[in-house]
Amino acid sequence: MKFAVTSKGDHKSNKIKSIIEQYLLDFDLKQSMTDPDLVISVGGDGTFLHAVHNYFHRLKETAFIGVHTGHLGFYADWLPEEVEKLVIEIAKKQFEIVEYPLLAMRIWRKDEPQPDRYLALNEATIKKIEGSVVLDVAINGDEFERFRGDGLCVSTPSGSTAYNKALGGAIIHPALSALQITEMSSINNRVYRTIGSPLILPSHHVCEFKPVDHNQSFIITIDHITQSFDKVTSIEYTVADERIRFARFRPFPFWKRVHDSFISDSR
Numbered sequence: 001m002k003f004a005v006t007s008k009g010d011h012k013s014n015k016i017k018s019i020i021e022q023y024l025l026d027f028d029l030k031q032s033m034t035d036p037d038l039v040i041s042v043g044g045d046g047t048f049l050h051a052v053h054n055y056f057h058r059l060k061e062t063a064f065i066g067v068h069t070g071h072l073g074f075y076a077d078w079l080p081e082e083v084e085k086l087v088i089e090i091a092k093k094q095f096e097i098v099e100y101p102l103l104a105m106r107i108w109r110k111d112e113p114q115p116d117r118y119l120a121l122n123e124a125t126i127k128k129i130e131g132s133v134v135l136d137v138a139i140n141g142d143e144f145e146r147f148r149g150d151g152l153c154v155s156t157p158s159g160s161t162a163y164n165k166a167l168g169g170a171i172i173h174p175a176l177s178a179l180q181i182t183e184m185s186s187i188n189n190r191v192y193r194t195i196g197s198p199l200i201l202p203s204h205h206v207c208e209f210k211p212v213d214h215n216q217s218f219i220i221t222i223d224h225i226t227q228s229f230d231k232v233t234s235i236e237y238t239v240a241d242e243r244i245r246f247a248r249f250r251p252f253p254f255w256k257r258v259h260d261s262f263i264s265d266s267r
């Protein structure tokens with residue numbers, strides 16, 4: 001089995017990265033940054049997002065695991081003091097795979113014949129630097145509402161504890177293949193009306209955002225990446241066909257992670 005270790009880049013994470021690499025090499029495992037079977041991310045959930053994006057092109061062949069050097073992470077759920085135990089598990093055991101859904105997004109732009117396709121592990125958002133975002137929301141091809149406000153967030157179940165939660169969205173168990181749309185400060189008055197509540201769509205549904213003015217530029221975030229897009233005519237969101245694969249060596253139920261992150265850490 002080939003492995004890769006990625007680090008947040010701080011002293012503590014780099015040190016743990018070196019220890020993991022040395023232990024795994026001592027167990028005769030091969031190291032490969034280009035085609036690893038297992039990626040071990042050392043840092044926090046942010047570091048984990050970077051690591052996953054680096055291997056989006058080979059999700060079927062790669063499993064992920066996270067060691068957290070900050071506070072408890074959702075994706076990074078192994079403690080630094082458990083590293084020896086983890087390494088022995090990796091070297092000696094066949095790991096179990098747990099799959100979570102991802103978000104797929106296609107962006108169409110004026111004068112571009114083909115859309116660009118992106119994947120997100122947490123969420124994608126659409127905002128503007130100046131002024132309100134004004135766009136029509138369609139679900140399965142039917143007009144749903146005209147949104148006017150700061151922006152919209154479309155998240156995965158595992159991303160529902162991140163930005164989505166801060167926007168008042170629901171926490172969704174990642175066993176559910178779904179996407180969630182949450183509003184950022186929508187304008188609601190006699191002229192403009194939005195639903196006002198988060199919407200949860202099943203995997204066979206399609207949501208589309210169609211900016212009213214095709215000449216405006218938008219700030220689009222995809223997990224930790226922020227990019228400016230101009231001449232956007234339409235953005236389509238679905239649950240991706242691809243899924244992320246986590247290497248699981250012990251049970252750590254999602255609801256326990258929610259409890260330990262947001263209520264109190266029982267470990």
Ligand code: NAP
Nearest residue numbers: 044045046047073074122123158159161162163166223224
């Ligand atoms: P960041 O602004 O440096 O960190 C955002 C925070 O979100 C970090 O504390 C991170 O944990 C945590 N986080 C990431 N994924 C999570 C998840 N699935 N569940 C619970 N917490 C999670 O940005 P970043 O490190 O580059 O991460 C990008 C993410 O930040 C985005 O995907 C978005 O979800 C989130 N974000 C949240 C808000 C908000 O809550 N108002 C605003 C903007 C962006 P670690 O400390 O372990 O890395």
